[in-house]
Amino acid sequence: MSLLVIAALVVVALGRVDAGQGQGTELEAERQIAADTAQSERLAIDTEATSLGRAAAAYTPTTPSTPAATLKVLTSGRKAVLGSALFDPLTGRPLAADGLPVSLTGADVVAMASGQGAIRPRLMTSGNGCCLLYFAKVPSPAQSADTDQDQNTSPDPSRRPWLLVLSEHLPRLTAYGDGRTADLLDAAGGVLVTTAKGTASAAADSGLPVAAAHAAKAQGHRSDASGSMLGATEGGRRTVAGWARVASATGPGHTDDLGLLVLTSRAVPATTASVDYSGFGLTAAGALAGIALVLWLVLWFCVQRPLLGLVVSARRMARGAVGRGADAWDEPARPVPVSGFGEPARIGRAMESLRQQLTGESGPPGPAARRGPGCRALALVAVVLVAGWAIPMIFLLNRVDTATSVPASVVADQQARTEIAANRVWQVLDQSHTALGELAGGLSGRSPAAQTEVLRRALADHKQFRSMYMLDGSGDITLRVGARPLRSSIHVPGGSGIDTVDTSGRIPVITVYAQVPGTNGGEPAAGSVLLGEFDVKSLNSLLSRPQLGRVWLTDADDKVLAATVGHRAFPALPEPGLTRLIRSGRGTPGTATSAVHASFAGLSVDAAAPLPQNGPTVGLPWHVVTADGAAARRLPAAQAEHRTALAGILGIAAGVVCLGWLHAVVIRPLRTVALLGERLAEGDRRTVLYPVNHDEVGSLTRSLELIRQALVEGDRGGGSSLADTPSSSRSRPENVPQR
Known part of the structure; x- marks a missing residue:
């Protein structure tokens, strides 16, 4: 039964290998590439914001320090700065500026300078394109002169820190993998930066950026959201795209409010070759079912059926030996059918010898016949059959080719x-x-x-x-x-x-x-x-x-x-x-x-x-x-190999377990009964046969023990047999009706 269950599992498992899911694998890979690229972008922005904040916090101004000198000190070592400005925390007006103008239109400079904690970067769009604004609070000379008061909670507004603002280009975006395009998008899907490696093979699809922005909004507040999409088809190739937010995955970060997205895309073949594994699954399952049927027939005709016949004969002989039943005296006269293979045949021959000893048809018991292959040989053959199916499944069939799979x-x-x-x-x-x-x-x-x-x-x-x-x-x-x-x-x-x-x-x-x-x-x-x-x-x-x-x-x-x-x-x-x-x-x-x-x-x-x-x-x-x-x-080929090997492992495991159980419950007790029955037939009357199992083997053991007791009683009576016992001593019980 277990082998039939495994055969059914083989059909189901291999029938569900979808050879057309390669595009799903490519979509997932593109999503992961977009997420990895977004993480690199986030790391670059976080690094710049953190570095600026640390440099500003470590700056120690002196009393004669001017805003222009302070601005020069803090920006001189930064090569990516487009423009910089130092703002007054009281009026919000710039105290010093350098490079391109820094616009804070709509921003409350006073509130930012007096607020607690770090200020997150912001995205700024101007005629020169998009850039990022980085903020830091710089100790003012007045604040530095009074170090006993906190820079953000000082009751004297003149001692508040200056607000440093730097405008820089968006982090360098890199496209990885030949034929891939990478875009940096804003929250509305506008393309801020685009780059490609090699020859961009993605079909033109202007709707992908907007679709990515809509998909990101649908994710709600998940800061590290990512996904994949299918784009346009052109020339037998279809665009697969992945998107991911440039935001922290572990908690609040500098990039969470920017709304930036990374979109990666490339073209893949629109159709893939299809391989059907259902036919192989049916063939393998049919072979295993055939093996299961052969094993069942062999065990039935060689073990189970002969054993049932022996149980009936043993009960009949036991009734005759103890004189129970209306026709008990006729039971020992019936020959015991010797059939089957191995242990059942040995038991049958021993029982026939015992019957002849009970009826006086034979002389003193002789040695048992030479033993041939037993039921253990059948179990070994069964293991070989199951292994002959399982080992090719594990090591040979559906093996993927390194070069093409x-x-x-x-x-x-x-x-x-x-x-x-x-x-x-x-x-x-x-x-x-x-x-x-x-x-x-x-x-x-x-x-x-x-x-x-x-x-x-x-x-x-x-x-x-x-x-x-x-x-x-x-x-x-x-x-x-x-x-x-x-x-x-x-x-x-x-x-x-x-x-x-x-x-x-x-x-x-x-x-x-x-x-x-x-x-x-x-x-x-x-x-x-x-x-x-x-x-x-x-x-x-x-x-x-x-x-x-x-x-x-x-x-x-x-x-x-x-x-x-x-x-x-x-x-x-x-x-x-x-x-x-x-x-x-x-x-x-x-x-x-x-x-x-x-x-x-x-x-x-x-x-x-x-x-x-x-x-x-x-x-x-x-x-x-x-x-x-x-x-x-x-991958379909890898899944087919994995499931095929797993089916082989399950098959050989089930075969070993079932045949091991058969050996422990049936074959080994049968060997014990066959050995005791042969000894009894050879004249051993002293070994008591104890029934251990509550099945056919146990019933057979109980009957042989009754026969042994009858033979012992016969030996005590001078070696008389049932044939020599007077008919009066074997009369019918009073409660048994006449025939």
């Missing part, structure tokens, strides 16, 4: 998402490097106590660091905040950058470092270096993205620095193919690579992308490597 678009999407992940890692490293450089510059000329306080506040703001500390010229730590440093090297780095300090410990030690300027005209103090050690957990969480699979960050030796799966320090990648994939792209620096690898676990879509070679990662040969099982992609 995974569409090229799926591999390209994995590579694109890996490139986005590598860019996201670069963004965090670049942000950390910039922040540490600004922090090192602010430590110059301060007392150790003041430096410690500055680093303590900075460590609380920069969650990616586990500790910050300063080194002197000999490599000794002169100041530290946070956890105990893991570094074991005493090398004092020069300049600034990112490095892996220790490559032999239990935890990778990745540091960002920058020189602390001295007080003599800004020259670095001898051996004074500020370092920040990365928390590996923050890097692990940075790599994790939905439906990207397993992700690793590797160093120059292809050893793992961080991963989304558990790992020890500096292990090799789990698959040799991943290492080969990294090395295959090193011939062309900055190039991502991808491939499909086959293993015992199935097909895996893998990709490797180097970190962008600019900023602090120049010369840093790190890679982001991803591997996602093809089964997780819900």
Whole structure:
């Protein structure tokens, strides 16, 4: 019965493999790419807003500081600034301005300057296009003179902080994957920025941006909403598009009020080749049903039917042996039919010998006949039959072809998402490097106590660091905040950058470092270096993205620095193919690579992308490597392989369990009864037969025990048999009617 159930499951499972759902897979991949791109855009805006706020908060004006001088100090190191202005918190009028005009039409400058907390960026549209306005509160000279009062709650309005406003271009939007177009939209669906990689293959569809904006509005207040759409069809190709909000997924963020959307699109074939697996499912199910029928017939004719006949004969002999029933004296005269196979046949021969001993038809019992194959051989044959069906299902049938079963678009999407992940890692490293450089510059000329306080506040703001500390010229730590440093090297780095300090410990030690300027005209103090050690957990969480699979960050030796799966320090990648994939792209620096690898676990879509070679990662040969099982992609061929193998595993498991149960409940008790019956027929009268089972085997055992007792009584009476027993002693009971 269980095999028939599995046969039905095979028909249902393989019949539901939809070969036409490849477009659904492409839509989901496009949605994830849009979400990844939106996250990178959000990270860029958050980084700029946070950096400006920290720089403004760290600024210490002096009494003669003018608004123009303050504005110059705060904007001199920012290359992307289009225009800047410093506003009076009392009147809302600009105190100083530089670059393109900054318009705050409709904004209450006084309320923004006097409000609590940070001010979120705003989108500004002007004749020069769209730009983002970043805000920060800058301590005024009057406020700095009175440090005992809070800058936002001071009762003296003249001591309120100035409002700094910077206008910058929208973050650079990158399209990943050849033939993909990426657009940055406003809340109404207007295109603010557009870019494409390679030859944009998406069919022109002017309705997609507006449709994406409507879809985002329908999601309500979900800040991290995303989705996918189908666009126009042109030349046998149809546009698939994904959209995602540029907003925080974990809580209130700088980008939540901007209403920005990322829309990505590309063209895919409008029709896909269809493969029908229902015919294979019916064939496989029919073969399993046939095996189940053959096994049932074999067990019925070789075991069950002969066993039922033996039970009837044993009961008849037992009634004759104890003299019960109206025709008890006629029962032993009937020969026992010897039929079946193995143990039933052995029991039948033993019972026939016992019958002859009861009736005196034979002399002293002789040795039992030589034993042939038993019911265990039948069980073994049954296992072989089921395995003959299951093993090809697991290892041979419906196996996907590495070269053709995974569409090229799926591999390209994995590579694109890996490139986005590598860019996201670069963004965090670049942000950390910039922040540490600004922090090192602010430590110059301060007392150790003041430096410690500055680093303590900075460590609380920069969650990616586990500790910050300063080194002197000999490599000794002169100041530290946070956890105990893991570094074991005493090398004092020069300049600034990112490095892996220790490559032999239990935890990778990745540091960002920058020189602390001295007080003599800004020259670095001898051996004074500020370092920040990365928390590996923050890097692990940075790599994790939905439906990207397993992700690793590797160093120059292809050893793992961080991963989304558990790992020890500096292990090799789990698959040799991943290492080969990294090395295959090193011939062309900055190039991502991808491939499909086959293993015992199935097909895996893998990709490797180097970190962008600019900023602090120049010369840093790190890679982001991803591997996602093809089964997780819900590709028709992969689903068919997975379900076929699962059916084979279920089939062989059910066969083993059922035949194991048959061996424990039927075959083994039958072997025991056959052995005891042969011993009884050979003359063993002392072994008592205890019925253990409450089934046919138990009934057979009880009858044989009654026969044994009758033979013992006959032996005590001088070896007389039922044939020699007087008829008066075998008379009918009084309550039995005459025939």
